[in-house]
Amino acid sequence: MKSAYLPIIDLLVEKTLIVTPNLRLQDCLRFVSQEQEVVEEPAIYAWSSWCDLLWNELEILSLGWGEELPLVLNNAQEQALWETVIGGLEEDVSKTSTLVKLAMTANRRLHEWQLAIEEIKNYPMQYDAERFLNWQAELVRRMQLNHWLFHCERWDVLNTVVSEKKLAICYETIVFVGFDTFTPQQLAWIRQLLELGITSYSIFEAESTNTAHGPQLIVTNEPRDEFYLAAEWAEQLTRQYPEKTIGIVVPDLTEQRARIEQVFNDVFAPLSHLPGSPYSLRKVNISGGFRLDGQPLVQIITDLLTLFIGKTPELLLWQRLLQSPFIRASEAEQFARLAVLNHLVEQRQATISVQYVLKLLDQYEALDLSAALKSASYWMKEHYQKRYPPEHWAIVISRLLLIMGWPGERVLNSEEYQIATKLWPEVLDECVSLSGFCKPLTFLEMIAHLKQSLFSKVTQTRSDITQVYVFGLLEASGQKFDALWVTGLYDGLWPAPADLHPLLPARLQVDYDMPHNSPERELQLTERLFKRLLGAAEQVVISLPTCIGELELRPSALIEHLAMPSCDEYLSPRRVSFRESLLGASLESLLDEQGSKLAPGAEVSGGTQVIRSQLSCPFQAYGLFRLNARGPEPIREGLLLSDQGTLLHAVLDRVWQRIQNSNQLKQLTDESCHRLVTEVVRGVIGSWQKKLKGVAQTQWQLEEQRLIDLVIAWLTMEKLRELDFDVVGIETRRTLSLAGFSFQLRIDRVDDTEVGALLWDYKSSDSAKMAHWFNQPMQEPQLPLYALTQDVSSSASRQLAGFGFAKVLAEGGKFNALITEKELDLGLGVGEHSVKSLDYFKEKSADCWPEQxxxxxxxxxxxxxxxGQGQAQVLPSEQACQYCELKPLCRIQERSQ
Known part of the structure; x- marks a missing residue:
């Protein structure tokens, strides 16, 4: 990169200024100029930095003139002013926050395009544009009355004072590097420089270089694959050519930054995520800002504030707080807090009070957090219901964070340190600056202002010059590299779609060539950017994903003509595994697939699930039923799908305890049937409400109606069965001896009919198939297992006629049954029932029932x-891993490494 910038640095002599469109290019040029020792203090500034510098000079000069410059509003002050104006002029203030953001961007665009209100009124306007002009007129009146200035108006003031020769520009030549376009405000400033006799011109060095081999196109399945491929390509180049600089362009970097950082950490620094790890992403410089409101260090602040707004906190908030490393004694009390969290999850309550959590913290001896929460509660009890000016709330909030031990006791990484020491204080200062712009605030109003500031604050990261650079699209424009990878070249992003501003007249935006005003403008801009990117390096690779989720993507028209090589060209033949990175050497493999044996004759707990797991994956069975390993309970509010299935089983069991046979069922009128089912459902739900107190009453009501409708529809279908039946078994338990071990089995329901006994297993989904009993390995073994006990049981009133699934579905109930003899008629009546014999599965089944x-x-x-022998191989069947909770234990994902 250094040599690529030398032609630009050669222009940097005394009394010459170089201006860049962004801080990233500014830093690059400054670094190269210092390496070359061109001048002692290189005059290289980004456009925004130059404005700050000139405005600071003007403020100092104005003190000597005895004049007071207007107060330049910061982002929070401008937001508060727009909110006041819009709230005063609009009847519906529910969408004020959205309107404020749109109004601010529209106002900024008008100033950048040097447009007065009179010029705008000449254009046909819709209702929204007229509303905006009314807001702006009132806002300008208040700004003039109070001697305030928008941040974007500073260049206009500077232009005036320079023309009046009150402020001198001490440069003979000003070079604008990397600017793709100029706004009218920027052009007015450049014209002013020319009038002063200062030479000004713009250069784009990238246009003079062509790629040596032509760009190459790579297509991946999805964006994640694309990013990993780019990272691995860059990592390979850094090892082969340590002197080369590599660029990677991600058009939507701000949105993708978290994923990009994860991918490059995985490839370049796989150990950086370990607690206390000294490893970091030193070779990679990721540009683009990160939003403060999405950072864990900031999320814990908003969580702590939410604890004391007067409402019972939600379970998810307690999950984040109890697991956060950014509060007092997080490491010393880690296991105690996890125990508290597990207790809360088991309660499955949507909201949990602070008092209840304090009780649990004391019970599990998480005393430091308990003491901190008690002190914080006492502190906030004095304040949260009062109204204070913003600066007073800042003191209250800072004291609260101090009590809770924020930002924690572990060493912060660079980004966390920047947030804690610089960015969060800036957010507080912004809110404090609202004192002259709003009345005293409630605690909730102060939190709302803080969240607005956090959401709008996108931090531009700046770090040392390294070897690999990840840029956004506009930041990459004008940069130079030895090798470049450009991602996301799909239609819809290259070029971007037209996006007219909703608060400005459409015709005005087209006539003045404002951003995103037409597809033609976006295409022209994209073609220019693309051309410069192709000339930014000797080797250029372009990639795109074929889909995002279920959305299929098409290549951009800019790249349809490019060749498509194999992805293997850009990967090294062998990557260092995580284990090798961890220990610095290859590891010896040790295959451990044998666990301890069971004692002969032991009773195995787990019933049919043991056999099912052993068939699916031996390690899964060993982990679940020998090691008693379990994954963490999912944190979900209300009823889980498993809860709904259990409720349905319980209702059907009680219904058949009351009805008992088909004759009693057919004697029930529709009204009496509805009454019986309603009574049973309410009884079942009543018992469950005592166990799950956190489920909202509304959800219980919906679940009650769901169960009533399902069960009544099921009973209506069962009335149509042509053969009489008696329900002789409900949740019937049997013992089966296999290989000398005892297994306890339980079947949902047993019917006795004139053709024999029928075994039914209730299902609330349609996924279970009879073919599963003949697959290798077998799925759903419960009914075949129970059939073995039924066939040999002396208590069975009749011989087994068949077994199957009783599918209680919202779209209609049905039976799927396997019969023991082909000629048997189960008399199931009309419907979508499925009855099969062994002949139907003859390619996979035995010839007769005894043999099967x-x-x-x-x-x-x-x-x-x-x-029983303790076999525990990690040999999962096709579906075994889908819902398995033991993946972190068996580490099957590492098999690919």
Whole structure:
């Protein structure tokens, strides 16, 4: 990169200024100029930095003149002023925050394009544009009355004082480097410089260089794959050519920054995420800002404030707080706080009071956090219901954070340190500056202003010159590299769609060539940027994903003609694994697939789930039923899907305890059936409400109606069965001996009919299939297992006729049954029922029912023996990992490494 900028640095002589469009290019040029020792203090400034410098000079000069410059409003002050004006002129203030943001951008655009209100009124306007002009007129009146100035108006004031020779520009030549376009405000300033005899011109060095080999196009499945490929390509180049500089362009970098940082950390510094790790992303410089409101260090601040707004905190808030490393004694009390969190999750309450959490903290001996919360509660109790000026609230909030030990006790990384020491104080200062712009605030109003400032504050990261640079699209314009990778070249992003501002007349935006005013403008701008990127390095790689989620993407028209090589060209033949990075050497593999054996004759807890897991994956069965390993309970408000299935089973069980057979069912009128089901449902829900106190009453009401509708529809379908039946078993338990071990089984329902016994397993989804019983390995073994006990049970009133799934579905209930003899008629009546015999599965099944039972018996005996022997291989079937909670334990993802 240094050599690429030398032609520009050669222009930097005494009394010459170089101006860049962004801080990133400013830093690059300053670094190269210092390396070359061109001048002692290089005059290189970004456009915004130059304005700050000139305005500071003007403020100093104005003290000597005895004149007072207007107060330049910061972002928070301007927002508050717009809110006051819009709130006073509009009847519906529910969308004020959205209107404020639009109004601020529209006002800034008018100043940059040097447009007066009189010029705007000449254009046909819609209602929204007329409203904006009314707001702006009132705002300008207040600004003039109070001697205030918009931040974007500073250049206009500077232009005036320079023309009046009150402020001198001490340069003979000013070079604008990397500017793709100039606003009318910038052009007016440049004209002023020319009138003063200062030579001004713009250069774009990238246009003079062509790629040596032509750009290459790579297509990936999704953006994540694209970013990983770019990172691996860059990592390979840094190892092969340590002197080269590599650029990677991500058009939507601000939105993608978190993902980009994760990907490059995985590739360049895989150990950086470990607690206390000395490793960092030293080779990579990621440009683009990060929003403060999305940072964990800031999220914990808003969580702590939300604790004391007078409402019961939500469970998710407690989850973040109890797991946060940014409060007092987070490491010393880590396990105690996790125990408290697990207790809260098991309660499954949507909201939990501070008092209840304090009780649990004392119970689990998390005493430091308990003491801090008690002190914070006492402190906030004195203040949160009062009205204070913003500066007083700043003191209250700072004291609260001090009590809670923010920002924690561990060493902060560079970004966290910047937030804690610089950015968060700036946000507080912004809010304090509102004192002259608003009345005393309530605590909730102060929190709202803080959140607005956090949301609008995008921090531009600046770091040392390194080897790999990740840029946004506009920041990359004008940069020079040895190798460049440009991502996201799909239609819809290159070029971007036209996006007219909703508060400005459409015709005005087109006539004055404002940003995003037409597809033609976006295409021309994109073509210029693309041309410069192609000339920014000797080697240029261009990539795009084929889809984002379920959305299919098309290549941009700019790259349709490019060749498409294999992705393997850009990857090294072998990457260092995480284990090798961890220890600095290759590891010896040790295959450990054998666990401890069970004692002969032991009773195995877990029933059919043990056999099911052993068939799906031996390690899963060993982990769940020998090690008792479990994943963390999911944090969800209200009822889980598993809860809804359990409720449905409980209701059906109680209903059949009351009805007992088909004759009683058919004697029920519609009214009496509805009354019976409603009574049963309310009884079941009443017992569950005592266990799940956190579920909202509205959700219970919806669940009650869902269950009533489902069960009534199911009973209506069962009335159509042509064969009489008696429900002789509900949640019937049996013991089955396999390989010398005892397994406790339970079947949902057993019907006795004239053709034999029928075993039913309730399902609330349509995913279970009869074919699963004949797959290798078997899925859903519960019914075949129970069939073995039914066939040999002396208590069975009739021989087994079949078994299957009783699917209670919202779209209509149905039976899926496997019968023991082809000629059997189960009399299920009309509907979407499915009845199959072994002949239907003849390619996978035995020839007759006794042989099939014998085959299943041998399969289950062998499976149980393997479980008893402690076999624990990580050999998952196709569907085994889908809902498995033991992935961190078996680490199957590392198999690909």
């Amino acid at each position: 039972l014998q085959y299943w018996q041998e399969t289950f005996e062998r499976t149980a023996a393997n479980f």
